Amino acid sequence: MKKSVLFLGLIYLIFISLGLPDSILGVAWPSMNGDFRVAASSAGIVAMVISIGTILSSFQTNRMIQKIGVGNLIVCSIFCTVIGLCGFSISQNFFFLIVSAIPLGLGAGAIDTAVNDYVALHYKAHHMNWLHGFWGIGATAGPIIMGFYLKNQNWRGGYLVLASLQFILVVIVFFSRKQWQQPRKIAHASEKQDSMITLIKRPGVIFSLICFIFYVGIEACMGLWGSSFLVRVKDIPISTAAFMTSTYYASLTVGRLAAGFITFFLSSRKLLYLSETLLIAGVVVLLFGNGNFAAIGFIFTGLGSAAIFPTMLHETPGRFGVKNSARIMSLQLALAYTGTTFLPPLLGFLAERFTLVIFPYLLFVFGCILLGSTIILEKRVKELRN
Structure with a gap:
């Protein structure tokens, strides 16, 4: 022990x-x-x-x-x-x-x-x-x-x-x-593995990859553009905006530690739906909140974000099988890093043309795509199991 x-x-x-x-x-x-x-x-x-x-x-x-x-x-x-x-x-x-x-x-x-x-x-x-x-x-x-x-x-x-x-x-x-070196529940090396194309065609895999791209994109955009949005759009002092941004990361960390206990009495599927709904609610508060009230949006978004990434990762073997879990995990994380690399610059490109007012609107769209993809993913996995 x-x-x-x-x-x-x-x-x-x-x-x-x-x-x-x-x-x-x-x-x-x-x-x-x-x-x-x-x-x-x-x-x-x-x-x-x-x-x-x-x-x-x-x-x-x-x-x-x-x-x-x-x-x-x-x-x-x-x-x-x-x-x-x-x-x-x-x-x-x-x-x-x-x-x-x-x-x-x-x-x-x-x-x-x-x-x-x-x-x-x-x-x-x-x-x-x-x-x-x-x-x-x-x-x-x-x-x-x-x-x-x-x-x-x-x-x-x-x-x-x-x-x-x-x-x-x-x-x-x-x-x-x-x-x-303890053996896996099913040894990867001893079984014939599906090709990468076959893996991607498995029911739900595409929607899982979409979830990873847009969740990590939201997290990266919050970190890179959140403070600038508060300063330029909400007229909040730089030092205060920096503190509000830190509340996002603090909420993210505390939320993940708390989510570990929540999983004892709430299923992963329900936790994902609850988290993504809270994330979208936080973005809505950012959109309409003024002054210090906007900090609540950062806290809600951080708490909503907390359990999404680790829960999606943990569900990988259960959704797609232990045999291919490592390869699908690699795909998911690679697409997550792709979202981190390209979605924040995309937001910056659009902000140059429409100003940072677009920040919460784009995050709202990302959040809705995330929630919609999760719903379809769960439906595909359920159909596969039945």
Whole structure:
């Protein structure tokens, strides 16, 4: 029992480490772009390289699991993030920074896909929600660590500390890697697997992919454009807008931890419907709310968002079968990263033409597509089971 609890704690620790680098580029970039003498908008190039690496590794994760095992893959992937973070800390020019972003993205994508699939197969829904809650803890801690070093204009030190923490985790996971080799409920390697085209044609898979694109798009748009919307459209002071944006992430993290307990008495299907309805309600409050009342919209949207991503991931084996769960998980996460990469720029492109007034309207459309796709997905899965 003690051994299994420690192993579960290690899984949570891995997701804290996954969240650590995710939110620090934006915090450090005002200092970094001055050192590299590049435009402020160049951060988008770095972020896109990381995202592309993440997408590519997500597609290859299942193949690598079959070749070297989950434990070894996670060790190698975390080590890739160490290389990337060290590269950031010693970069002397923008080109080297871009090169360093490649292993950072590749490592993050493989960790995310492998651990999510493992937890979906071997643990109950509340653990998946708590897992992503711990990611939020890491995403919150990263800027705090970087902020400490930015007081002395030492963003390199911040990246080096994160690389050191990741390296310690590499050592821990290396010595526990055999714990990951327990057999799956159904061994992937021993069964004939469907082709990728066949997988996509399975009832409900397309709608599942649509759900991932638009949910993650909403989350990314809230993080990137939420504060600007409050300042430019709602005339809220910058400092207050920053605080309101932080309430979104706080609600997201707290909501995921709370959702773990809610799953004890509410089915995943009902939790998804409730969450997506609350998310849409939060967007409506953003649309019509003024002043500090708009903060309620951020809180509702954060709480509504909380359980959606982990619940959809956990439902993957149950919806589409254990045999193909890892490959469909890879597809889902790859499409999720695609949504993160392209939907926020799309909103920015439209905002240039219609101003940021369009922000809540577009989120409302995204939310309705998400809810509609979930309803159709559940219907397709139910028909398949019958």
